[in-house]
Amino acid sequence: MKKVGKFALKALGGAAAAYAGLFAVFYFDLDGKLLFYVVEPFLDKHYSKMERRDPMSVPYMMVKEGEEYVK
Amino acid sequence: MKKPDLSKLKKIPYKRLAKDFIYGKPVERRRLGDLYQDKTGLYKHREWRGIKDTMYYFNNIWLYNYGMMVYDIMRYGGPIIFAKGVWRYRWVGQSYLPVMHWFDRGLEGTRGETMKASAWHYRAMVSSTIEQFMGMFKADLNTGGDKALHDRTVGHDETLWGGVYYPYDGQLKNIPLQMVPYFVTVHCNSHTVLNYIDAVQAIGLPGDPCPMCQAEAGLFVADDMPDYYKTIMTTNEACDGSVASSIIQDWMINKPLFAMPQPMLFDDDLVQKHCAEEIKGAWKFVEEYYGVKFDMEALKRNLREQNELQEFEWEKWDVAANTPYYPINGVAQALYRIYQSQYGNKPIWHEIDGKVKKILEKCVEQRIETMPLTRHRVIAWSCAPLYYSHWCTWAYNCWGLNTIINMDSLMFDMTISTDDDEQMLLDMARYHEWAPMRRNAVGGMHHIFELWDNMERFNCDMVVMYDQLACKGMQGVHGLFEDEFRARNIHAIWVPHALPDKRVISRSEIRQIINDYMTTVMQEEPIDPSLLEFDDSQSW
Numbered sequence: 001m002k003k004v005g006k007f008a009l010k011a012l013g014g015a016a017a018a019y020a021g022l023f024a025v026f027y028f029d030l031d032g033k034l035l036f037y038v039v040e041p042f043l044d045k046h047y048s049k050m051e052r053r054d055p056m057s058v059p060y061m062m063v064k065e066g067e068e069y070v071k
Numbered sequence: 072m073k074k075p076d077l078s079k080l081k082k083i084p085y086k087r088l089a090k091d092f093i094y095g096k097p098v099e100r101r102r103l104g105d106l107y108q109d110k111t112g113l114y115k116h117r118e119w120r121g122i123k124d125t126m127y128y129f130n131n132i133w134l135y136n137y138g139m140m141v142y143d144i145m146r147y148g149g150p151i152i153f154a155k156g157v158w159r160y161r162w163v164g165q166s167y168l169p170v171m172h173w174f175d176r177g178l179e180g181t182r183g184e185t186m187k188a189s190a191w192h193y194r195a196m197v198s199s200t201i202e203q204f205m206g207m208f209k210a211d212l213n214t215g216g217d218k219a220l221h222d223r224t225v226g227h228d229e230t231l232w233g234g235v236y237y238p239y240d241g242q243l244k245n246i247p248l249q250m251v252p253y254f255v256t257v258h259c260n261s262h263t264v265l266n267y268i269d270a271v272q273a274i275g276l277p278g279d280p281c282p283m284c285q286a287e288a289g290l291f292v293a294d295d296m297p298d299y300y301k302t303i304m305t306t307n308e309a310c311d312g313s314v315a316s317s318i319i320q321d322w323m324i325n326k327p328l329f330a331m332p333q334p335m336l337f338d339d340d341l342v343q344k345h346c347a348e349e350i351k352g353a354w355k356f357v358e359e360y361y362g363v364k365f366d367m368e369a370l371k372r373n374l375r376e377q378n379e380l381q382e383f384e385w386e387k388w389d390v391a392a393n394t395p396y397y398p399i400n401g402v403a404q405a406l407y408r409i410y411q412s413q414y415g416n417k418p419i420w421h422e423i424d425g426k427v428k429k430i431l432e433k434c435v436e437q438r439i440e441t442m443p444l445t446r447h448r449v450i451a452w453s454c455a456p457l458y459y460s461h462w463c464t465w466a467y468n469c470w471g472l473n474t475i476i477n478m479d480s481l482m483f484d485m486t487i488s489t490d491d492d493e494q495m496l497l498d499m500a501r502y503h504e505w506a507p508m509r510r511n512a513v514g515g516m517h518h519i520f521e522l523w524d525n526m527e528r529f530n531c532d533m534v535v536m537y538d539q540l541a542c543k544g545m546q547g548v549h550g551l552f553e554d555e556f557r558a559r560n561i562h563a564i565w566v567p568h569a570l571p572d573k574r575v576i577s578r579s580e581i582r583q584i585i586n587d588y589m590t591t592v593m594q595e596e597p598i599d600p601s602l603l604e605f606d607d608s609q610s611w
Contacts, residue, residue, distance in 0.1 A: 044161075
């Protein structure tokens with residue numbers, strides 16, 4: 001019974017600490033700062049160096065082969 | 072050892088500090104501008120709104136929405152599909168991760184019921200956005216998506232009303248091409264879209280057509296669109312710039328296309344009949360390419376549900392127009408309404424309207440003055456700057472300019488008949504014709520000048536006139552508006568902008584124009600002087 005009580009207390013303490021930690025993240029805008037200074041620059045670099053198809057290599061055709069416009 | 076100087080401690084106003092802690096600072100000492108970090112617009116710390124409202128914001132807005140975003144991602148496809156999309160597409164990774172800052176900017180300074188009701192509008196938009204991009208990623212052939220889903224999905228221009236697809240509800244999925252990769256991104260993170268504008272100009276499109284159309288075409292030029300659809304259906308986006316961008320899109324999408332442009336002058340009965348025929352043509356196109364069957368019951372059910380959304384919108388407008396108890400701020404009203412009315416009937420809108428209705432009724436019953444800083448009731452006309460749609464939150468906090476309603480909220484001011492099939496089709500045609508920008512901005516003189524009726528209808532004493540510098544249609548009537556404002560003795564502030572492109576007119580320049588008008592013409596003092604000038608040039 002004592003063990004259960006201790007575990008419950010620890011779990012409650014852990015939850016309270018996590019809640020307080022989350023409040024600190026919220027209040028000091030740490031989520032915004034992480035995203036602005038770390039995540040966005042990292043992703044921006046990733047997207048900028050990504051290999052992409054050249055869409056201009058697709059020939060422009062008014063009516064595609066084997067298809068008809070319904071209209 | 073030196074004795075501590077206790078006299079300083081005695082001078083601290085403990086009572087005032089305790090009161091500020093419990094209830095939040097009163098307006099005259101709030102100084103919201105002091106919360107910003109220079110340039111980035113990040114907060115040194117988020118606003119303390121008093122215990123009750125801060126804890127509501129933390130638990131029911133910040134934590135709740137982060138949690139619900141995870142929930143939405145799980146229910147619409149799961150984390151692997153989401154991660155693939157984030158890794159592949161700039162517009163989702165760069166734009167949507169800082170979504171809670173979008174909430175913060177729009178809800179700054181709000182308290183109580185206004186904070187709650189406005190935040191629910193944001194929640195609806197976020198949920199619908201996640202549903203859309205997860206729908207794209209699940210069917211995306213670029214990232215190994217499901218081909219069967221791909222072949223059951225139709226892509227369409229964002230200004231093509233989602234209601235066109237109501238008869239195929241459950242058989243077919245329709246996801247707008249640009250609403251999520253372009254339109255909503257600019258509100259969340261104004262950096263992303265610049266890549267697409269630059270991409271399309273790099274292949275030769277001149278810089279002066281509408282930057283919305285440029286950015287939409289730029290998504291394809293930058294190869295940043297998921298391949299989630301078998302066919303596309305387009306409009307003319309009601310705009311001059313779309314001529315070039317439609318061709319570029321058609322070229323680069325290279326799939327069967329059905330075009331149903333909105334007519335310029337839509338009052339003619341013959342034009343309405345023509346549009347009704349176009350809707351029938353769209354149905355024929357869909358049925359031939361997807362093998363789906365027309366379901367009249369699904370069409371009518373969705374239209375009836377959409378009418379319910381419209382009826383609640385009218386209830387909201389009635390409270391906004393005639394009382395000081397309207398609990399939705401200008402930016403939440405504008406964005407939710409344009410999103411919901413354009414995309415069409417979805418369960419999330421009904422869920423959120425139910426929550427907002429309770430708050431609205433409470434405010435009216437208990438006569439809660441929701442926007443107590445109001446000095447002027449503003450109507451905003453023409454197309455808004457997407458990168459600064461929250462200017463009205465700033466203008467309210469700084470000057471007491473309360474944006475009651477805006478042009479884009481009013482465009483679909485109608486319900487659709489479900490009793491008579493012929494009338495239903497004509498009503499659908501009318502709804503389709505009343506597209507964003509076409510309805511009041513470039514839909515002819517009579518409709519542009521509906522501003523005067525709506526000023527009266529919503530009891531507004533001031534106009535904020537958006538001046539989209541690349542909109543040739545609205546630029547053409549600038550002088551006519553000037554004359555009318557003068558003749559009618561109306562206070563109007565022209566707000567120049569370039570829709571998604573903050574490089575042309577910055578947020579700071581927009582604020583300066585409003586500051587100048589309020590000090591020189593209106594000769595008023597700011598409510599919060601800390602908001603007059605600040606540098607948020609790098610802000611999302």
